[in-house]
Amino acid sequence: MNRLLEALAEICRKHPLREKWLLAPNARAGHQWLEALARSGTGVVNLHVKTVRGLARDLAAPRMRALRISLLSKLGQSIVAQRVWERSARTGGGYLRNLTPTPRLFDRLASTLIELRRAGLSPADLIPERFEAPIKGRELGMLLGLWIEELDRIRRTDHGGVLALALERLRTDPDAAPGAVVALLPEDLELQGLEKELLTTVLAENLIKLPVDSPDSLPDSLHLSFFHAHGEINEAREALRRCLEAGAPLDRVEIVASDKESYVPILHELFESRFWPARGEENASPPITFADGIPASYSRPGKALTLWLEWIREGFPQALLVRMLEDGLIRCPEGFEGPGGPARLGRCLRGLAIGRGRERYLPLIEGRLAALKRRAERQVLACDDEGEVHRRDESRFIAEMEALSSLVGRLLDLTPPLTETTFCVVERARDFLETAVSSRNELDNFARREFLEEIEELNGWFQDGSGLPDLDLWDWLAGLPERTPLLGSRPREGALHVSSLAGGGHSGREHIYILGLDDTRFPGVGLQDPLLLDGERRRLSPELPTARDHLERKVENFRYLLARQRGRVTLSYTSRSVVEDREMFPSSAFGEQLEGCSDVDPERLPLASFTPSSAERALHLGEWWLWRLGESGGSLSALGSVAACHPHLGQGLLARLARDSDRFTAFDGRIAGFEGGPDDPTTQAGPTLSASALQTAGRCPLAYFFKHVLRIEPPDDFEEDPTRWLDSLEFGSLLHEVFHRFISELLQRSEKPKRDLHWDLLQEILRGAVKRYREEIPPPSESVFSDRLRELERAAHVFLVEEEVFGRTGSPVFLEASVGMRSGAIPTALDSLEPVRLELEEGVEIRARGRIDRVDLTSSGRYAIWDYKTGGAKRFGNKDPFLQGRLLQHALYIDLVRERLREIIGPDAEVESFGYFFPGAQEHGERISWTPEKLQDGLGVASKLLRLITGGSFVPTENRQDCEFCDHRACCGDLDLTTSQSDRKLK
Numbered sequence: 004m005n006r007l008l009e010a011l012a013e014i015c016r017k018h019p020l021r022e023k024w025l026l027a028p029n030a031r032a033g034h035q036w037l038e039a040l041a042r043s044g045t046g047v048v049n050l051h052v053k054t055v056r057g058l059a060r061d062l063a064a065p066r067m068r069a070l071r072i073s074l075l076s077k078l079g080q081s082i083v084a085q086r087v088w089e090r091s092a093r094t095g096g097g098y099l100r101n102l103t104p105t106p107r108l109f110d111r112l113a114s115t116l117i118e119l120r121r122a123g124l125s126p127a128d129l130i131p132e133r134f135e136a137p138i139k140g141r142e143l144g145m146l147l148g149l150w151i152e153e154l155d156r157i158r159r160t161d162h163g164g165v166l167a168l169a170l171e172r173l174r175t176d177p178d179a180a181p182g183a184v185v186a187l188l189p190e191d192l193e194l195q196g197l198e199k200e201l202l203t204t205v206l207a208e209n210l211i212k213l214p215v216d217s218p219d220s221l222p223d224s225l226h227l228s229f230f231h232a233h234g235e236i237n238e239a240r241e242a243l244r245r246c247l248e249a250g251a252p253l254d255r256v257e258i259v260a261s262d263k264e265s266y267v268p269i270l271h272e273l274f275e276s277r278f279w280p281a282r283g284e285e286n287a288s289p290p291i292t293f294a295d296g297i298p299a300s301y302s303r304p305g306k307a308l309t310l311w312l313e314w315i316r317e318g319f320p321q322a323l324l325v326r327m328l329e330d331g332l333i334r335c336p337e338g339f340e341g342p343g344g345p346a347r348l349g350r351c352l353r354g355l356a357i358g359r360g361r362e363r364y365l366p367l368i369e370g371r372l373a374a375l376k377r378r379a380e381r382q383v384l385a386c387d388d389e390g391e392v393h394r395r396d397e398s399r400f401i402a403e404m405e406a407l408s409s410l411v412g413r414l415l416d417l418t419p420p421l422t423e424t425t426f427c428v429v430e431r432a433r434d435f436l437e438t439a440v441s442s443r444n445e446l447d448n449f450a451r452r453e454f455l456e457e458i459e460e461l462n463g464w465f466q467d468g469s470g471l472p473d474l475d476l477w478d479w480l481a482g483l484p485e486r487t488p489l490l491g492s493r494p495r496e497g498a499l500h501v502s503s504l505a506g507g508g509h510s511g512r513e514h515i516y517i518l519g520l521d522d523t524r525f526p527g528v529g530l531q532d533p534l535l536l537d538g539e540r541r542r543l544s545p546e547l548p549t550a551r552d553h554l555e556r557k558v559e560n561f562r563y564l565l566a567r568q569r570g571r572v573t574l575s576y577t578s579r580s581v582v583e584d585r586e587m588f589p590s591s592a593f594g595e596q597l598e599g600c601s602d603v604d605p606e607r608l609p610l611a612s613f614t615p616s617s618a619e620r621a622l623h624l625g626e627w628w629l630w631r632l633g634e635s636g637g638s639l640s641a642l643g644s645v646a647a648c649h650p651h652l653g654q655g656l657l658a659r660l661a662r663d664s665d666r667f668t669a670f671d672g673r674i675a676g677f678e679g680g681p682d683d684p685t686t687q688a689g690p691t692l693s694a695s696a697l698q699t700a701g702r703c704p705l706a707y708f709f710k711h712v713l714r715i716e717p718p719d720d721f722e723e724d725p726t727r728w729l730d731s732l733e734f735g736s737l738l739h740e741v742f743h744r745f746i747s748e749l750l751q752r753s754e755k756p757k758r759d760l761h762w763d764l765l766q767e768i769l770r771g772a773v774k775r776y777r778e779e780i781p782p783p784s785e786s787v788f789s790d791r792l793r794e795l796e797r798a799a800h801v802f803l804v805e806e807e808v809f810g811r812t813g814s815p816v817f818l819e820a821s822v823g824m825r826s827g828a829i830p831t832a833l834d835s836l837e838p839v840r841l842e843l844e845e846g847v848e849i850r851a852r853g854r855i856d857r858v859d860l861t862s863s864g865r866y867a868i869w870d871y872k873t874g875g876a877k878r879f880g881n882k883d884p885f886l887q888g889r890l891l892q893h894a895l896y897i898d899l900v901r902e903r904l905r906e907i908i909g910p911d912a913e914v915e916s917f918g919y920f921f922p923g924a925q926e927h928g929e930r931i932s933w934t935p936e937k938l939q940d941g942l943g944v945a946s947k948l949l950r951l952i953t954g955g956s957f958v959p960t961e962n963r964q965d966c967e968f969c970d971h972r973a974c975c976g977d978l979d980l981t982t983s984q985s986d987r988k989l990k
């Protein structure tokens with residue numbers, strides 16, 4: 004036991020039943036002393052912990068009740084300071100008025116005035132000549148006078164006022180003083196001004212001073228250790244590693260941080276993410292207690308409030324609302340509250356091209372919802388150039404969009420505009436916290452309650468008739484999470500305790516770690532109070548502490564803290580900032596203790612970094628692996644161990660080795676037993692092939708495997724480009740639809756296309772389609788929409804001009820014909836649900852399908868197949884018409900259409916050509932066509948591809964360009980590596 008506890012134990016033995024008041028710097032420290040005594044077996048009957056503030060409040064309570072006054076809160080201090088400042092402005096003045104009024108200044112003013120009151124000074128005591136400038140003294144005197152007046156008016160008082168009331172009561176009512184109480188005052192307890200007077204007046208006769216350990220020498224039983232660390236996080240980790248190594252139970256350890264802003268969040272996060280055994284149980288408490296609590300910014304309501312305010316201030320950016328949803332900060336509608344629900348809504352929102360702007364949310368959400376409902380009715384989303392119909396189940400998306408609509412509508416209803424400056428802002432924040440914010444654990448519940456109480460108190464100040472001068476309500480709300488500490492606690496059984504240098508080191512635990520003893524943190528810089536400089540303080544009263552006093556007191560408290568310990572104390576500092584990548588240095592206090600330890604070499608202090616120095620010191624599996632890899636130099640043996648412990652990683656390593664080898668393995672796309680199986684397209688029951696599927700196999704057999712064997716589809720996200728309306732598939736679908744309707748209309752009228760005659764008709768059809776697409780897919784902005792509309796109009800115009808010329812040589816007979824699939828909106832005679840059997844080579848037959856944009860009857864009596872392409876023509880002019888299997892649509896369609904024509908027209912029906920028509924802006928109506936003779940090798944190429952497929956060889960492409968627009972990029976990882984490995988093996 005230290006001297007204080009020994010003295011206390013002695014008193015308890017001497018006066019076992021007598022009432023005893025133990026004066027402590029704070030209630031938590033006092034109770035820790037009592038617990039330490041109890042643990043040592045000393046009876047602590049009738050021993051009550053008191054603080055000077057508490058004592059003064061108890062004594063002043065009857066007077067305060069009689070006068071109906073209450074103690075000013077922290078928030079009240081700031082508001083009263085603002086009011087006082089405002090009132091003083093009306094009287095003129097010019098010295099202090101030059102300072103910019105900020106919330107910080109008002110907080111500073113409040114503490115200076117309270118300090119003056121605690122020192123027992125009145126406005127009359129602020130003699131102007133004792134200030135640097137007499138005018139400043141007069142102004143400060145006036146401010147103090149106004150402060151007292153305002154407190155009287157609103158029936159509140161400050162700590163100085165409570166002390167004065169307590170003293171007044173003792174003077175007027177001697178019976179108020181405690182009688183036979185033994186008052187115990189530790190020698191190192193810091194008292195100032197009226198506090199001293201109160202203690203000497205009240206307890207003079209009964210006061211017993213308790214000796215404490217001298218700060219000038221350390222007890223023999225104290226064992227000091229030292230280390231330094233790279234970064235604060237490693238400093239905190241090292242403290243925990245040392246506990247682990249020493250086998251110290253958590254409840255025998257106290258960590259004292261010189262800077263709670265840095266170390267408390269680190270320790271909180273470490274425990275939350277690594278050492279919380281009941282992680283996942285929302286209401287379980289982590290095995291750590293924080294004397295000063297943790298900032299409410301760590302709670303969901305804290306995060307939600309911060310992001311909500313940011314969302315408003317930054318013009319409602321979509322990304323912030325997505326983040327709030329994905330982080331589970333917002334209460335979601337029924338059916339979406341569980342795991343994954345908020346993230347689904349976040350993903351749904353992410354796909355809408357909202358960008359920012361409050362007014363854009365609901366129209367875009369509603370627009371998308373209406374489009375989804377229409378699509379669900381039609382059951383068809385879009386049809387690509389190759390006739391592949393994309394279908395999907397819309398019901399899930401509709402449910403998500405409806406939930407999103409209700410959530411965003413509710414959120415916007417309670418969100419004020421940034422221009423709002425009245426108290427309504429705070430009221431809306433209260434509604435937001437009460438109805439919209441998610442709260443899942445104890446921390447969240449406390450945070451929300453604290454915020455609502457603060458808001459309620461502010462409301463009280465607002466309602467009292469004097470308003471809230473100069474208070475920026477947005478700033479006030481934004482600061483709430485950071486300035487609200489939560490769950491401050493005494494040391495708890497089974498939990499590590501974290502305290503600060505100012506109030507720590509009272510737990511009596513055997514293992515104390517003092518973190519943050521670098522020279523930037525401890526003792527810190529002693530900044531003078533700009534409202535009352537050190538010189539002025541000294542001249543006014545010895546009871547006014549100066550900045551220097553504060554610094555000296557901090558250092559002395561540190562020595563007292565060390566002196567009262569009896570077990571192991573470890574001192575540490577950060578020697579390198581890993582954030583700023585700069586060297587840091589120990590404080591003089593650290594150096595002083597180090598010097599006193601002759602057995603420690605200051606040049607060889609242990610250094611803590613990300614990697615623990617031994618396996619026993621690893622805090623978690625990740626650290627163990629860091630140690631292991633560091634030990635073995637990251638050799639393969641370590642990788643072997645990884646593979647043994649984690650089979651999925653082992654599979655990954657095996658795949659890597661296989662791909663690096665010269666063999667063609669399963670990891671390179673070799674699938675055994677594929678031939679004759681359910682996915683073999685050459686069997687009777689095998690899948691029907693489209694040109695698109697064959698071309699995919701030609702581009703990359705692995706992509707074919709992913710898409711047509713494993714049936715892996717990319718996530719059905721509504722990813723939209725804020726700079727473009729309609730992706731290329733939608734753009735092409737719209738134009739196909741317009742051309743189809745236009746040509747169908749002309750066929751009905753028996754007219755040939757003519758620019759002068761039909762441009763209005765084509766424009767009308769285009770406008771109708773655009774209107775519908777716009778309803779389904781809202782454009783990100785009007786300018787983006789206009790750009791795309793111009794593009795569509797240009798393409799339509801090119802189409803008409805070209806058709807006028809081209810129409811002289813042939814006439815369309817089949818439009819949007821569907822072979823091997825369901826008919827489109829207007830069925831044609833060429834349609835057939837049954838696929839067409841094509842013999843690629845002798846004995847190798849496939850069943851083929853396709854959607855043909857258009858078949859014309861030419862002047863020669865034969866048929867020309869046309870396919871509209873809205874992209875570029877570059878790749879179609881190649882000498883190799885099949886692009887090594889990447890282009891087979893032309894060859895396949897010639898055979899497909901010929902077969903159907905012969906079935907419905909007669910055995911003499913002949914196809915004259917297949918061509919692509921490019922009405923888009925890039926190609927201005929270019930046409931590229933082939934005769935069947937030129938494409939006669941096409942089925943042979945298709946046959947080779949088929950052999951690859953049936954043989955189960957799904958090797959990735961060796962050409963990196965093939966991956967450019969592939970849907971399966973995410974499956975292939977490093978595309979350069981994948982394609983180069985394939986290239987090597989193919990060679």
Ligand code: SF4
Pocket residue numbers: 702703705706709959960965966969970971972974975978981982
């Ligand atoms: S990303 Fe490249 S290698 Fe992978 S499947 Fe697609 S085309 Fe083939």
